[in-house]
Amino acid sequence: MLAPEWMNNAKFPFGSVLIANRGEVACRIARACKELQLSTVAIYTSEDNNSPILNLCDQNYLLEGESLQDTYLNINAIINAAKQTGAQAIHPGFGFLSESAKFAKAVDDAGIVWIGPSPDAIEVMGDKMAAREKMRSVGIPLVPGHEVSSSKIKEIHEELIKVSPTLGFPLLLKASAGGGGKGMRIVNRPSELAEAIESAQREAETAFGDGRIYAEKLLTGCKHIEIQILADGYGNIIHLGERECSLQRRHQKVIEECPSPVVDERLRSRMGAAGIAAAAAVTYMGAGTVEFLLDGENFYFLEMNTRLQVEHPVTEFVTGIDIVHQQFKIAAGIPLEITQNQISLNGHSIESRIYAEDPSSGFLPSAGPLLRLEMPQGPGIRVDSGVVEGNTIATNFDPMIAKIIVHATDRKTAIMRMKHALQETVLLGLHTNLEFLHALLCDEDVI
Numbered sequence: 001m002l003a004p005e006w007m008n009n010a011k012f013p014f015g016s017v018l019i020a021n022r023g024e025v026a027c028r029i030a031r032a033c034k035e036l037q038l039s040t041v042a043i044y045t046s047e048d049n050n051s052p053i054l055n056l057c058d059q060n061y062l063l064e065g066e067s068l069q070d071t072y073l074n075i076n077a078i079i080n081a082a083k084q085t086g087a088q089a090i091h092p093g094f095g096f097l098s099e100s101a102k103f104a105k106a107v108d109d110a111g112i113v114w115i116g117p118s119p120d121a122i123e124v125m126g127d128k129m130a131a132r133e134k135m136r137s138v139g140i141p142l143v144p145g146h147e148v149s150s151s152k153i154k155e156i157h158e159e160l161i162k163v164s165p166t167l168g169f170p171l172l173l174k175a176s177a178g179g180g181g182k183g184m185r186i187v188n189r190p191s192e193l194a195e196a197i198e199s200a201q202r203e204a205e206t207a208f209g210d211g212r213i214y215a216e217k218l219l220t221g222c223k224h225i226e227i228q229i230l231a232d233g234y235g236n237i238i239h240l241g242e243r244e245c246s247l248q249r250r251h252q253k254v255i256e257e258c259p260s261p262v263v264d265e266r267l268r269s270r271m272g273a274a275g276i277a278a279a280a281a282v283t284y285m286g287a288g289t290v291e292f293l294l295d296g297e298n299f300y301f302l303e304m305n306t307r308l309q310v311e312h313p314v315t316e317f318v319t320g321i322d323i324v325h326q327q328f329k330i331a332a333g334i335p336l337e338i339t340q341n342q343i344s345l346n347g348h349s350i351e352s353r354i355y356a357e358d359p360s361s362g363f364l365p366s367a368g369p370l371l372r373l374e375m376p377q378g379p380g381i382r383v384d385s386g387v388v389e390g391n392t393i394a395t396n397f398d399p400m401i402a403k404i405i406v407h408a409t410d411r412k413t414a415i416m417r418m419k420h421a422l423q424e425t426v427l428l429g430l431h432t433n434l435e436f437l438h439a440l441l442c443d444e445d446v447i
Contacts, residue, residue: 001086003332004037011333014088014113015039019057020078020103021093022048023386024402025308029091030056032324041085043078045071047396052388059085068396072096075103079110089113089331095398098307099126115331117231117306121282125304129176129214135301138281140274143293143300145216156197160215161190170218173197175204175211179303181251182207186218223294224248224302225260227275228315230326232336233285239272240319241345243311245291247440249363254433255440256311256351258318261411262294271299278304287312287327310353310403313382317349317407348414349407352422352441356399358431365399368392371429376421380407393430401427415441 001015017033018041019026026042030053033040042057045065054060061081063071071077073096082090090107092098092115101123107114116122125131129147136142146163148156164171173196175183183204185196197213205211228240244260245253263271275290278301289309291302312323321338330336356366373389385402387393393401404421408414422438440446 001039001088006036006329007332007334009334012113013332016041016058016085016087017089017091017115017328018043018061018078018082018085018087019053019093020072020090021096021098022051022053022072023397024384024400025093025095025310025386026051026053027056027386028384029093029324032322032328035322036325036328038328041081041087043072043081047394050388050391051386053386061085068096075100075106078103079106079112082107082112083110087112089115089328091115091327092307094307094310099305101126113331115286115327117282117284117286117288121284122306124282125288125306127176128174128178128303129212131303132214132301134281135278138277140278140281140301141299143216143219143302145214147214148212151201151212153194153197153201156213157194160193160197163215164190167215167217172216172218173200173213174216175200175208175213177208177210177212178204179305183213184251187215219293219295219300221295223260223262224253224291225263225271225294225299226289226291226305226309227271228309228312228323229275229279229284229288229290230323230330230336230338231279231284231286231288232330233283233333234335236336237276237279237284238336238338238340238343239275240315240321240323240343242268242271243289243309243314245311247446249359253311254353254355255437255446256314257411257414258314258349259345267294267297267299274299274301286330287323310400311351313384313403313405314349314351317382317405318345318347319343320346347407347409348411349405350414350418351403351405352418352437353403353433354401354425354427354437355433356393356401356430357433359433359436363433365395366393366431367395368430370401370427372426373428374424374426375402376404376424378421380417381405381421382407401432415447 003013003015016039040057097103101119105119201211231237244257247255292299382405406417
C-alpha cells in the first residue's frame with residue numbers, strides 16, 4: 001500500500017494501519033485513518049462479528065480463540081494478522097496491549113511501524129516505582145511515599161511500619177504495574193496494614209501478573225489534573241493544556257473537562273512545564289498524558305499514560321488539534337508543525353462516559369442486547385461509539401458503550417448542553433449510568 005502524499009517527507013512512511021483494538025477507540029482510529037487516506041485493517045473475534053468497525057475498515061481479520069489471551073492480548077496473533085494483511089503500521093488504541101513494552105518491541109522487531117512511544121519509555125512509565133524514581137531525578141514533585149524493596153508481606157509490613165511515622169496515616173497502597181484502581185488499598189491505621197498488603201498484592205498479581213506494591217500518603221480533597229503532551233522524537237515537546245478528571249467511580253473517570261475550572265494561566269504554565277519535563281526525561285515520542293494530583297497551588301506526579309487517553313476529545317475540541325492525526329504523523333517521523341505559543345484554549349468541553357452498569361448496585365457491569373439506541377446530535381455535540389442498535393454488550397470487555405463530548409463558549413453552557421444531550425440519549429435493553437451522569441451535572445458541588 002502506497003503512502004499518501006502528506007507523507008512525502010516522512011522518515012518512516014506507511015500506507016496501511018492495523019488497529020489492534022475494538023469498540024469505540026477502534027472506530028475513532030479508523031475514521032482518522034480515512035481522513036488521512038490510510039487504508040485500515042480491523043481485527044475482531046467471533047463475539048465482535050457485528051461490530052461497526054468491520055464496515056469502517058478496508059480489511060477484516062478474524063482472531064481465532066475465545067479468551068482475551070487468545071485474541072486481543074495475543075501479541076503473536078496480532079503481528080501475524082498485520083503480516084497476512086500487509087499492514088505497515090499498528091495503532092494499539094487504549095487498553096489491552098496499548099501500554100505493553102513487550103508488544104511495542106515485537107512490532108518494531110517485525111519491521112512494522114509502532115504508533116506510540118518507544119518500548120523503553122513505555123517500560124519506565126508503566127512501572128510506577130521506576131517512574132517515581134525517574135521523576136524524582138528531574139525534580140518533578142511526587143506524592144510523599146515509599147517504594148518498598150521486597151515482595152514478601154512480612155518485609156513490606158516492616159518497611160512501611162518503619163516509615164509510617166514520617167508519612168503518617170492514612171496510606172494508599174498501589175500496584176507498581178497497576179492502573180484503574182486495581183491493587184489499590186486505603187490503610188487508615190497500622191493494624192490494617194498486613195491484611196491490606198496481602199489483598200493489594202493478590203489483586204495486583206491477578207490483574208497485571210506483577211504483585212509489587214508501594215505506598216503513598218493518602219491526600220484527600222485534591223483534584224485529579226492531567227496534562228496532554230505531544231513529542232516528535234526530534235526534541236520538540238509541547239503540551240495542549242490540562243484536563244479535569246476528578247469525577248470518578250472506583251478510581252475510574254466518568255466525566256472529564258477541558259479546561260479545568262480550578263487551573264489558571266500561571267498554574268497551567270507550571271503544570272505544562274512539568275509534563276514536558278516528564279516526557280523529556282524518558283525521551284518520549286508521540287501522544288502521552290502526565291497525571292497529577294493538585295492540592296491548592298501544589299501538584300504532585302501520579303503517573304504517565306503512554307498512549308491515547310479515553311478523554312482526548314475534550315482537548316481536541318478546545319485546541320482544535322486532532323491528537324490521533326498527530327500520532328500518525330509523529331510515528332511517520334514528521335516533525336511537529338505546532339509550537340507551544342500557537343496553542344490556545346477556546347471555550348469549554350465536557351465528556352461523559354456512558355457505561356453498561358448499574359449505579360444503584362455499586363456500578364456492577366450490566367450485559368444484554370442494545371434493543372434501542374439513539375445518540376444525541378446537534379451543534380457542539382460529538383459521539384464516539386463502537387456499537388450499533390442490535391449489538392450485545394458482554395461483561396468480558398470494558399463496559400463503556402460510548403462517549404458524549406460537547407463544546408460551548410463557556411462551562412455553564414457546556415454543562416447545559418451535556419445535560420440536554422444525556423436526556424436525548426436512548427439506550428434500552430440493559431442498565432446504564434445515564435441518569436447518574438445527569439445527576440452529577442445537576443449537583444451543586446460539581447457545578
